[in-house]
Amino acid sequence: AQIYKYKNEDGVWIFTDTPRELPDAGVDIVDSIGTHPSPGYGVNLEEQLAGTLKPANKIERAALCVMKIKSPLGHGTGFFVTGTGYIATNKHVLQLTAREKTKRETVRSEAEDQIKTAKNNLALEQEKLSVFKKQLDEYARKISSLDTRRDREIARENYAVELKRYQSWHTDFQKRNKEFKTKVSAYRDQVRQQDYNASRSAIKENFTIRLADNSTLSARLVYVSPRLDLALLKLDGYTTPYLRPADRAAITQGRQVYAIGNPITLKNSVSKGIISGRQGVFIKTDAKIYPGNSGGPLITPEGKVLGINTFKELTHKFEGLGFAISMDTVMGELGSYLAQ
The missing domain is CATH 1.10.287 (Helix Hairpins)
Known part of the structure; x- marks a missing residue:
């Protein structure tokens, strides 16, 4: 089958077996996927990001794994969960949930x-x-x-x-x-x-991601959870930095945590708070979670991920509590894909 290569509106190269309405001067027809790899295909992004941004601590190193995701609904956040390019995020970042x-x-x-x-x-x-x-x-x-x-x-x-x-x-x-x-x-x-x-x-099956060093790539949709606010993307052909899950024992009240995300126009913003408790599959925290932070990681001071920031609940006379889906829940939902 023919493979079509073109740049989308963000200047990101897309490879697909489905042509646009009519191939134009901006579309190349590629004989096979292996013949024309995408620009940078096979690059070790972990080395690239660390070399460019030179993280000074574990929080900054964790931020290398976080990216902004653009969808027709707006912008959100995601992060690498394996060294082979799998990206966890919220379903509502990509699609309108029920x-x-x-x-x-x-x-x-x-x-x-x-x-x-x-x-x-x-x-x-x-x-x-x-x-x-x-x-x-x-x-x-x-x-x-x-x-x-x-x-x-x-x-x-x-x-x-x-x-x-x-x-x-x-x-x-x-x-x-x-x-x-x-x-x-x-x-x-x-x-x-x-x-x-x-x-x-x-x-939509391909989404533009913007990495910590401001480079843009295209990730494909792998899975959308039918019951949880979770989705999985895949950046093919790259070695990527990734966040390792924290031990369940790390989820204790009063523990210091950090929320990383891309609120509004800010990139990889970090806010600090503590764990307030658990509620079902959620970890509650007072770390500030802004619009655009959805899908970003909630991490420990050691840079291990506790959960995926998903929404903020306002309470009377208080700014509100942030909620993150715990990583044990995330791995239970996405683990079968990550093991492939």
Whole structure:
């Protein structure tokens, strides 16, 4: 079978047996996978990253194993779990989960209710404006039929005041109505874009990863857990640094831990905290977990991984607790693939 090679929108080389709609000047047809290896194929990334970044401690060395993952849904974090390029991350970094889908549907339903209420209120206000204008027009017609000049002057003064009030109200209404329509239109566009991104993410099989030294590569999707917020990617053909799991005995209350991730535009940011406890398959921590940190590792001071940071739960009057899926759970779910 023919293999097609092309650069995606991020400048990353992609190898696939499925051509794009029409091969163009940017697409090379390769006779076999072994004939044209990808740029850097076979490179020892552990040596490359360590040589470039020169980690000064175990935390910085652990950060060499962490990367940013780009998907149609946005950005998240992942980390190498073997020296052969397997990458663990959260499912919701790559695809819309059932939980997120339900949450999104709830938010959209509430938004539609608010839009409907606002539309009704604006329609009622427009009707009131229309009634007010009719009353003004009727009042103006009756002015000339008043008996005395003084009565007509007073009526004209009153009419001028009410007309000014109507014009001010009408101008304000038009402005608010236009702003409302603009916001609704923008919201509809956002919903369509979200649905499009979700559809793309559901069928996407290759994801751009950005390593600690800012180099970009393409990793393929291996597995998505049907029951847990876990997914597995694979960077083929490279020797990679990886995080070794900490012993279960390391999960003790009060133990110091570090969360590594890629919040917003920051790269490999590290936050410190302690283990607050366990809750089912989760390790609870007060280490700061920001948007974009999802899929990153929660590690010990020795650089061993305890779990995968997955979400943050806000509590009343407190900033919130971070939750990480414990590595024993991760290995139980992904272990059969890692052993291959």
